[in-house]
Amino acid sequence: MITSIVDSIHEVPVADWERLARPAGLYLSHRWLAGEEEDPTATSAYCLVRDPEGTLLAAAPLYLVRDEPNDSYQPETVLPPRLRPRVIAGARRGYHNTPLVGPGQDACLPRLRDAARRFADRHGTTHWWPYLTTRATAALAPLYPDPPVHLEDDALIPLPGTGIDDYIASLPARRRAGIRRERADFAAAGIQVRHHLLADCFEEAGVLLAGHQREHGHDRDGVDAMTALLARQAATMGDEARVVAAYDGGRMIAFCLYYHYGTTTWIRAVAHDRGHPAPHLYFNLMYYLPVEDAYAHGTTALHAGMTTIEAKRRRGADVSALHALADRHRVRG
Template structure:
């Protein structure tokens, strides 16, 4: 049984950060006991995947085991008030490379639009399925379109997309959410048959960063993929951990 989040590769217990340390520990113990009890009723154990470093430190003492590192997680800090400030925080060589990427992408003449997911989920679903297919999966167009429609229905105006169009045809998109002081990347798709020069990072990094500044975000959560490429673009990398119950059925 999975405890905590099962999607998004970012897991942490949802306790109030204002709790005193002793009460926080007590709440975590109750949460662990509830997870173990639920797992026992189904004849299995439980584990916490993709725990952030702070969450792993808080939970590990209650289980008496060492968390295992599962993946790296990238977050790009957003200093100052605009994209130029973010760019200025990088080494000179990287600034030149990013300006070149942005110029080459702009020269392709694509129409870049910021819009609601509800207005483009079908096109985005097609591109998301194409990405899944390139990773060895079957044709999941219906499933990916349904997934994005559910997000669009549930999240409304909070589900934002930046997309590139060649005429009426969407050739790339990135879905992201603003929450708190962070902008969270959620899904991306690039048309493999119509790849624009350097399309990936202008759509999945630079355009969301510009919108993040407009929303007052101070960080862009970029996730677990292409870690080194994101590190070159200013990302700070932290670990995500797995923690399992070493004594399932042994009592809380």
């Protein structure tokens, strides 16, 4: 096996990368990572493991972080005090991370670790893997000196059958009645629902997203910052960045940004006007409208992510743990 590091995802053929990334998730896709390279707060690199014939067997992005604006990705916020790595291995965003390894190629994992270790050492630091899936944690944990650190829980809602009625039918009777009522009350309110590409509505969505961030204590995520973030995402992801939005008259009062990738529909951002009286506005934008589009697109699960886990359980989510693994070894010699 041959291990190398390249400076840009554009140095890796899309088909080679996507063969490993598609089963892993949106936030390790070639297109998403190309967008992350535009973020000025970190320098990216990519560890590649190939066989002698050149077939890509395993890979991982690496990020030397200079300024981390997201508290949930700051080592000092989520790791024990003795661990302060400045290199992230794997996905830097999305709260869903795993090394990219082909079937039967777990023997490549030590090579990915060693490459991350050397990359970090060149910059006078160490590395860590934030928000690893349960499966990734089990595979990587034997390679690191400290036990995994539990960070959050992750929710994935299975979508059985061929339509939203099949999804609702898969839930307990009490939940079926509740969801039908929430959908019916929302529909009766006369709120207009529109489907967009993000490129066509990022300014309106940015205003709502800034309000959502402010309500959660992220004061520096103002309208200009959130609009710019969505604009960059729209430019990078193109027609893959889909939005379902609710309108009262001509005003957007809620939106959900999501992606269909692999067999999963990935919720990326949801925000709504908390003062608007539309019934069950959040639940319809967060769950039921994206579920309808997921079925239309043919995906089989909705990735609902972290936080409000019990609300997601009540809507059928399977919940699994997300962990961090941090290295404290520096390269010797």
